[in-house]
Amino acid sequence: GIQVEQSPPDLILQEGANSTLRCNFSDSVNNLQWFHQNPWGQLINLFYIPSGTKQNGRLSATTVATERYSLLYISSSQTTDSGVYFCAVERRYGGATNKLIFGTGTLLAVQP
Amino acid sequence: DVKVTQSSRYLVKRTGEKVFLECVQDMDHENMFWYRQDPGLGLRLIYFSYDVKMKEKGDIPEGYSVSREKKERFSLILESASTNQTSMYLCASSQGGNQPQHFGDGTRLSIL
Numbered sequence: 001g002i003q004v005e006q007s008p009p010d011l012i013l014q015e016g017a018n019s020t021l022r023c024n025f026s027d028s029v030n031n032l033q034w035f036h037q038n039p040w041g042q043l044i045n046l047f048y049i050p051s052g053t054k055q056n057g058r059l060s061a062t063t064v065a066t067e068r069y070s071l072l073y074i075s076s077s078q079t080t081d082s083g084v085y086f087c088a089v090e091r092r093y094g095g096a097t098n099k100l101i102f103g104t105g106t107l108l109a110v111q112p
Numbered sequence: 113d114v115k116v117t118q119s120s121r122y123l124v125k126r127t128g129e130k131v132f133l134e135c136v137q138d139m140d141h142e143n144m145f146w147y148r149q150d151p152g153l154g155l156r157l158i159y160f161s162y163d164v165k166m167k168e169k170g171d172i173p174e175g176y177s178v179s180r181e182k183k184e185r186f187s188l189i190l191e192s193a194s195t196n197q198t199s200m201y202l203c204a205s206s207q208g209g210n211q212p213q214h215f216g217d218g219t220r221l222s223i224l
Contacts, residue, residue, distance in 0.1 A: 033212050041200055041218045048212035086155070088213075099145075099170070100204075100213055102155040 002027045002091050004103035012109045013077050021072040021106045023087030031090040032063050033100065034072050038083045046072070046085075077110045084108070114139045116216040118203050124222045131190040133219055135203030142208045144186035146170075146178065149200040149218075161186055162208065193223045 003026040013019055023032070034046040047054050047061040049070065054061055058077075063070040074081055084107050088100040119134035137144065145160040147170075157170030159178040167178050175197060179187040186205075190197055200220050204213040 031210060031212070035215075041220065043202060043215040043218070045212055045214060050210070088155075099157060099160065100155075104154050 002029070002089060002101055004087060004089055004101055006085075006087055006103035006106050008106060009104070010107045010109075012111065015077060015079060015110055015112050017077050017110075018073070018075045019077060019108070021074070021085050021087075021108075023070040023072070023089075023103055025068050025070075025087075025089050027091060028065065028068070029089040030092050031100075032070055033088045034061055034070070035086040035088065036081075036083050037086060037105070043086070074108075077108075079110045079112055082108055082110045114141075114205070114214040116203055116205050116214050118201075118216040118219050120219050121217060122220050122222075124224060125190075125193050126224055127193060127195060129190075129193045131193045131221070131223075133188040133190075133201055133203075133221070135186045135188070135205075135216055136184050137186075137205040137214075138184065139205065139207070139214075140183065141205040141214075142183075143206045143213075144180065145204040145206075145213065146176075146186065146188045147202045147204065148172070149202060155202065158188065190223075195223050197221065198223045 005024045036044045051065045058075045060073045084105040087103045115138045146158045147155045161167045161180040177189045203216040206213040
């Protein structure tokens with residue numbers, strides 16, 4: 001099956017710093033989502049981005065589907081950005097249901 | 113906004129009990145999913161449903177069953193709970209096709 005790898009596995013930032021998280025996937029995909037899991041375990045949708053670039057405030061994401069990777073940019077990081085960031089992809093084999101395959105995540109800690 | 117509601121944030125049960133985890137979504141979504149999340153193993157799909165009374169096994173269905181009698185509600189059932197089912201359980205829903213999945217807040221289940 002399709003493999004999803006995220007890097008780096010862990011990241012420590014000072015408040016105000018910028019960072020880039022990467023997601024590589026081993027096959028072509030139909031969909032890709034980025035999630036943030038906060039310290040309370042809630043999984044928050046950040047981006048739905050099978051291709052192209054999107055921005056939402058201090059966060060932006062770019063997916064280059066032909067090269068099988070996606071990047072999540074966090075600018076001017078805040079302590080509330082701490083948590084685990086997951087990339088998840090979907091590859092459909094003829095069916096319509098979107099089953100997501102998750103990467104192992106990047107654990108981000110933003111220090112004041 | 114999409115709202116996916118899981119009935120409990122924390123639940124403690126005993127070995128051998130029958131356990132029900134409930135999930136309700138308010139967006140008339142076709143698809144609903146149950147995942148479990150464990151340290152070092154990431155999120156893994158247990159079961160999903162693409163229509164009322166329809167279900168399909170995910171990657172780790174053993175020891176679980178599901179019920180979808182109404183479109184908005186998807187229940188995960190642990191027929192006879194065991195300690196290795198202690199985990200974080202996350203429910204999600206999506207409209208299907210090229211649409212993102214939206215997650216509930218999760219249920220931390222402990223089996224003693």
